Amino acid sequence: MAYSDKVVDHYNNPRNVGSFTKDTPGVGTGLVGAPECGDVMKLQIKVNLDTGVIEDARFKTFGCGSAIASSSLATEWLKGKTVDEAGKIKNTDIVNELRLPPVKIHCSVLAEDAIKAALADYRDKHGDALAGAEAPTASA
Amino acid sequence: MALKFPIFMDAQSTTPCDPRVVEAMLPYFTEKFGHPASRNHPFGWEAEGAVDAARQKLARLIGARDPKELVFTSGGTEAINLALKGAAEMYREKGNHIVTTVIEQRAGLDTCKRLERQGFEVTYLPVGPGGLVDVDEVRKAITNKTILVSVMFANNEIGTLQDIAGLGRLAKEKGVIFHTDATQAVGKVPVNVEALGVDLLSCTAHLMYGPKGVGALYVRRKGPRVRLAPMIDGGGHERGMRSGTLPVPLIVGFGRAAEICEEIMPEESARLATLRDRLQDLILSSVDEAFLNGDPERRLPQNLNISFAYVEGESVLMGLNRETALSSGSACTSATLEPSYVIAALGASTELAHSSIRFSLHRFNTEEEVEVVAKRTIEVVKRLRDMSPLYELAKEGVDLKSIQWKAE
Numbered sequence: 264m265a266y267s268d269k270v271v272d273h274y275n276n277p278r279n280v281g282s283f284t285k286d287t288p289g290v291g292t293g294l295v296g297a298p299e300c301g302d303v304m305k306l307q308i309k310v311n312l313d314t315g316v317i318e319d320a321r322f323k324t325f326g327c328g329s330a331i332a333s334s335s336l337a338t339e340w341l342k343g344k345t346v347d348e349a350g351k352i353k354n355t356d357i358v359n360e361l362r363l364p365p366v367k368i369h370c371s372v373l374a375e376d377a378i379k380a381a382l383a384d385y386r387d388k389h390g391d392a393l394a395g396a397e398a399p400t401a402s403a
Numbered sequence: 404m405a406l407k408f409p410i411f412m413d414a415q416s417t418t419p420c421d422p423r424v425v426e427a428m429l430p431y432f433t434e435k436f437g438h439p440a441s442r443n444h445p446f447g448w449e450a451e452g453a454v455d456a457a458r459q460k461l462a463r464l465i466g467a468r469d470p471k472e473l474v475f476t477s478g479g480t481e482a483i484n485l486a487l488k489g490a491a492e493m494y495r496e497k498g499n500h501i502v503t504t505v506i507e508q509r510a511g512l513d514t515c516k517r518l519e520r521q522g523f524e525v526t527y528l529p530v531g532p533g534g535l536v537d538v539d540e541v542r543k544a545i546t547n548k549t550i551l552v553s554v555m556f557a558n559n560e561i562g563t564l565q566d567i568a569g570l571g572r573l574a575k576e577k578g579v580i581f582h583t584d585a586t587q588a589v590g591k592v593p594v595n596v597e598a599l600g601v602d603l604l605s606c607t608a609h610l611m612y613g614p615k616g617v618g619a620l621y622v623r624r625k626g627p628r629v630r631l632a633p634m635i636d637g638g639g640h641e642r643g644m645r646s647g648t649l650p651v652p653l654i655v656g657f658g659r660a661a662e663i664c665e666e667i668m669p670e671e672s673a674r675l676a677t678l679r680d681r682l683q684d685l686i687l688s689s690v691d692e693a694f695l696n697g698d699p700e701r702r703l704p705q706n707l708n709i710s711f712a713y714v715e716g717e718s719v720l721m722g723l724n725r726e727t728a729l730s731s732g733s734a735c736t737s738a739t740l741e742p743s744y745v746i747a748a749l750g751a752s753t754e755l756a757h758s759s760i761r762f763s764l765h766r767f768n769t770e771e772e773v774e775v776v777a778k779r780t781i782e783v784v785k786r787l788r789d790m791s792p793l794y795e796l797a798k799e800g801v802d803l804k805s806i807q808w809k810a811e
Contacts, residue, residue, distance in 0.1 A: 266721065274721055280790045297808035298793060301715050301734050301742060301757035305792035323792040327717040327735040331790065 267362040273332035281321045291385025295376045302326035306377035329367040333374035413728045414765035421612040427659035431652035457658025464661040466595030474641040478618040479586035479607035480510040486582045486603040487514045489631030498548035501525045533698030534563030556588035560745040561697030562706025571600025590664035613660030617653035676704035685777035705764040710755040713794035714787040722783035732759035
């Protein structure tokens with residue numbers, strides 16, 4: 264199976280690889296997948312607590328090239344979005360952007376799960392109020 | 404000599420044809436194109452003579468008493484199918500039980516599955532941590548209904564060499580037929596059906612520097628005389644066991660490949676074992692938590708299978724695939740989307756099955772290639788570990804088993 268150019272590019276030059284310290288204010292962490300399934304993604308966001316905007320994102324992924332590319336792309340898309348906007352990223356957006364073949368769709372699903380998990384963790388730690396209050400302004 | 408990329412180290416999937424094999428085959432496409440069953444003209448005689456000569460060469464390589472004991476097939480898969488289905492049907496009145504192992508190739512396992520649906524009972528024996536089946540376990544599994552024991556000679560992923568002589572003795576003692584899938588072994592290590600007590604043996608040309616599309620089944624004629632029900636009916640070629648016009652050029656290539664393997668096996672296997680050991684040492688000495696799969700001693704000289712913990716196999720291959728062709732037991736590289744059942748059968752965690760990489764060397768690999776492949780593999784594994792959340796957690800001292808993973 265040949266990979267799309269975009270998958271190869273993300274694999275060769277992954278964006279935003281790394282980690283934030285979990286308990287830094289504004290950081291939300293998602294860890295999804297399972298080692299025995301061959302895919303684990305850790306995705307982190309760093310939210311500006313004043314604006315509710317995701318200022319930075321990081322990932323680390325154990326998985327195939329498409330899983331690495333999906334999470335790398337997700338971190339690119341997260342930056343600059345508000346928490347609410349980030350929740351609207353869909354796995355199908357990732358599939359279309361990376362031209363993932365049907366057998367690799369689960370990689371994009373996992374990336375969407377990782378985004379959701381990071382947002383949920385952020386909300387758990389920082390409450391919904393802030394993100395909710397900022398979102399309409401940012402998206403207006 | 405300058406290195407040529409990509410480097411091929413996936414020789415247990417297939418091997419390149421030896422140029423001497425191609426040379427031997429060529430006349431049989433054009434001038435010497437006769438049908439070996441044409442009994443009444445020189446074209447037929449010439450083709451028949453070429454097939455007989457090839458049959459003799461292959462018989463000698465596997466120690467068959469009589470070249471007539473070889474039945475040419477389209478490859479290893481067909482040979483295995485014919486051995487298992489042919490024996491099952493022929494000996495059905497004697498019994499309906501077959502003993503095999505969980506690490507057989509898919510051709511063996513899937514054929515057994517089909518036979519189960521047809522009323523046969525199959526015992527799939529487990530293997531030890533090195534991939535070896537215990538002969539005593541086979542003994543215990545044999546019942547008065549057992550007609551056939553089928554155990555592969557050398558495993559396609561981990562290269563483990565089974566105790567074929569021990570199994571052959573057991574089969575004789577119990578009066579059951581013994582088949583071995585030797586597709587990975589013939590031409591690589593000494594194989595002698597007489598000395599080993601093998602009744603049926605499957606092999607294929609394309610794994611021993613011959614062409615794709617031809618294989619053979621050895622069918623013992625004496626002590627015991629093994630009979631098989633044919634799977635393909637027709638003109639009664641190959642002593643009625645496999646009808647169909649023989650692919651003379653392929654068979655000639657198979658014969659020439661067998662002849663070359665026999666001639667250079669001692670030198671070649673020693674050379675490949677040295678290269679393999681070098682590759683293994685280079686990798687294992689510079690990558691932590693890399694685990695050798697299979698039995699370190701009892702294995703094919705050209706096989707090396709390593710699990711790199713915390714990185715997924717396909718991602719390793721992707722990092723190398725412009726330069727080096729390898730294979731992985733990762734689910735992402737298999738047609739079934741399941742990780743390697745062979746690595747899993749060794750008792751390793753499923754995670755390590757996803758992380759397994761097979762290096763398999765061949766006649767034309769060089770020491771320089773080994774150095775490059777080792778270096779690049781190490782680089783890619785390190786790069787992927789730097790982006791692996793599992794490696795990070797492990798380095799922080801977190802026990803990965805303590806985490807509640809949510810499997811999809």
